[in-house]
Amino acid sequence: MSISSNLAQINQRIHAAAIKAERDPAAVHLVAVSKTRPSTDIIEAFQAGQTIFGENYIQELVPKLAEVTEAVKWHVIGHLQSNKVKYIAGQVALIHSVDRISLATEIDRQWGKLNKICDVLVQVNISGETSKSGTTEEGAIQLVRESALLPHIRVRGLMTMPPFFDDPEAARPFFAELRRLSEVVTALNISGVDMTELSMGMSGDFEAAIQEGATLVRIGTAIFGNR
């Protein structure tokens, strides 16, 4: 299958899942996860109408920033080391993976130098698996509060990555829990925090995530093929 036909099929499934959940399909955005894929694949997807691309590794993203001159929006979705932030300052639209205040502080510092504001999500490790990045649920509330005090950061929501299951229904409780946590944070009414985004759902389970309120689904293999 071609990238453009995969994209058409995924967009159709996103639309159907939103309708089934009685949600506005326009409220669910597709992040095409292009890690390990060449820039030519990204350009091909862009020409087929895809605008948001998610990358995990800064050393891979930096050359792509130069190679892809089309008006794509880059999202960082993988674990981010503070010492790499300077390479992407001002060049990405959203960072999904803020999981500690030291990282938030460095993003604030680098974006501050450019007099810009960086939109971020707080990554929560709902399952508590030690292999996964992310804060605890209590830690997330604290991190949102502390990040809200940084002038060049705007918290836009939460992100999670549940454990891998063969059955997408098994991931659903983790998605529901992220939404519940987001509602808890929203109710705190923290100044400067805008909890609109829920980044959850990947190739194998995005429909369940949409039913539980995802606004950003991160899909790689179902668009670009196996890595």
Ligand SMILES: *Cc1c(COP(=O)(O)O)cnc(C)c1O
């Ligand atoms: C790789 C990756 C994805 C995409 O996974 P697929 O199963 O290929 O759709 C989504 N989110 C994160 C954080 C990833 O690292």
